Amino acid sequence: MIFSFRADGTPNGIVPERIFQGSKKANDIYFICPTSATNVITATFTFPNGEISDNYVLECISSTELAGITDELGNGVNVFKFAVPTAVTALCGIMTVQFFITNGNGERLATATSQFTVEEGNADFEPQATDSYEEILSAISVLYGNISTLSGNLDGKLDKSSALKKIYATNENGTNVLMPYDSSSVGGTIMMRDSLGRAAVSAPLSSSDIANKEYVDGKISTVNSSISSLNGDLSDTEDDLTALTGRVGTVESAVKGANKSVAFSSYSDFIADILTRDKNYYNVGQNVYIISTEVPDLWISQVMENSTAYSYTSDADITSALKLQGYFIAGYYKISALETQKVDLSSYLLKTNISVTENQDGSVTLNILNA
Numbered sequence: 001m002i003f004s005f006r007a008d009g010t011p012n013g014i015v016p017e018r019i020f021q022g023s024k025k026a027n028d029i030y031f032i033c034p035t036s037a038t039n040v041i042t043a044t045f046t047f048p049n050g051e052i053s054d055n056y057v058l059e060c061i062s063s064t065e066l067a068g069i070t071d072e073l074g075n076g077v078n079v080f081k082f083a084v085p086t087a088v089t090a091l092c093g094i095m096t097v098q099f100f101i102t103n104g105n106g107e108r109l110a111t112a113t114s115q116f117t118v119e120e121g122n123a124d125f126e127p128q129a130t131d132s133y134e135e136i137l138s139a140i141s142v143l144y145g146n147i148s149t150l151s152g153n154l155d156g157k158l159d160k161s162s163a164l165k166k167i168y169a170t171n172e173n174g175t176n177v178l179m180p181y182d183s184s185s186v187g188g189t190i191m192m193r194d195s196l197g198r199a200a201v202s203a204p205l206s207s208s209d210i211a212n213k214e215y216v217d218g219k220i221s222t223v224n225s226s227i228s229s230l231n232g233d234l235s236d237t238e239d240d241l242t243a244l245t246g247r248v249g250t251v252e253s254a255v256k257g258a259n260k261s262v263a264f265s266s267y268s269d270f271i272a273d274i275l276t277r278d279k280n281y282y283n284v285g286q287n288v289y290i291i292s293t294e295v296p297d298l299w300i301s302q303v304m305e306n307s308t309a310y311s312y313t314s315d316a317d318i319t320s321a322l323k324l325q326g327y328f329i330a331g332y333y334k335i336s337a338l339e340t341q342k343v344d345l346s347s348y349l350l351k352t353n354i355s356v357t358e359n360q361d362g363s364v365t366l367n368i369l370n371a
Contacts, residue, residue, distance in 0.1 A: 001116055002139045004032040005099070007075055009112040012147065015139045021092040021121035025083040030136050031058055031112075032143070034075035035101055039109065041080040042100045048093030048118075055100075058082040069140060072147055079136055092120040165189075185212075261287035267295060271312040271330055279303050279332035287338060295319060297342060301327060302334035 002015035012032075019027045031041055037060045045053040058080035069077045088095070099112040158168055158176045167190065169179040181190040185200040193199050201210045260283065264270040270288055288298040295315050310330035312318075321328040327336040357365040 001027065002030045002032060002136060003097075003099070003112070003114050004139065004143045005112040006071065007034045007073070007110065009099075009101075009110040011112065011114060012143045013139070014114060014116075015135060016116065018119060019084065019089060019116065020119050021089055022086060023084070023089045023121075024086040027084045027089075029058070029082045029084060029097070031080040031082070031099055032077060032136070032140060033080075033101070033112075034071040034073075034077050035109070036076075036103075037062055037078045038104060040102045040104075042102070043082060044098050044100075045088050046096040046098070047091050048095070049091060053088060056082055056085075058099075069144060071144070072150075077140065077144070079140075089118050092118045261289060263289040263291060265291050267292075267315045267318050268312050270298070271310065274333055274335075275310065275331045277331060277333075279305075279307075282333055288335070293342065296322065297338040297340075298335050299338045300333050301336040304329065304332050304334060307332050 001017045001019075004012040004014070006012060017027055029043070031043075033041075035041075041058040041060075042055050043058060044055050047053070059082070060078055061081045062078040071077065094115055094117055096113065096115050099114075100108060101110045101112075102108050158178060161178055163178065165181050166178045167181055169177055169190075171177045179190055180186075180188070181192045183192045183194040183199050185202045187202075191199045191201075201212050203215045204211050264273065267290060270290065274282070282300045282303070284300055284303055286300045288300070290297055292315075296319070308329045308331065310328070318328060322337040327334050329335070357367060359365060
């Protein structure tokens, strides 16, 4: 039988051989291992009934034919032989063999374990001797060919790593590498979610980058500021429109007032009339013509919110107020002197001095009363 092991005792392979109960040195055990020829190889056997045999010493039989045969680490390979005695084949069943490798100082370097079966004896059959040495060379060639293939397959493989936050991966060149991972925004790492399912990224630089919360919040803040500024501009615009609307209303009132001029015989008649009017009767800009040529004509310069009492005493009081402050207030109205040339209405007839009669033929007759 041939047992092949690595230097640390790990088995490479076994070439089995039939062993029969009671056979005496009819079978040899060959122990092949990349260990020094000066080391001592011993073997003990555990029988099927649990008993343990004596400790047997194996003989180193390496020759020049094994020169140049090494393991993957370059260690030379040696062969040790042991002829199986009757004491080892006394019982049939599964046998366990334990090999021990010690140096010249008695220090144990490694151990190796394997099993084989002792078949029940047959007096009419003896195993045929074989050229075990040729089998050894063939087995070594096969085993170390397999080792060479395995070593080639292991080239480029990664060693097991205890480094934190690393995973095994293949890079863009097809090379096996250890890649770091992290839940923070560390460059050159694979993204990982933390215990709350979150992962961090840095601020984006291009349109296809992931945007983080800080970046989005900043953009939202900028948009909100722009909206706030726009609202302020709109508010100012509304104020301007309101003011413009007021001015337009004033101009409209003035225009309407100018188109609705009234005439009175005297100041006293005008004062008596305006004190009876609410603030919606007269309009700003409305002219008030006084038939008397001794006093200036007037116009409505402002409509007041509240009514102010006024007691007429004389035309002189009114003209004096107009000269001193340019206006006087009566009821809801601020009244100013009309700066245009005085209109002489003395030659005009009042509506109260005219009557209209419609004739049967459809014509109209104007009648002058008290002319």
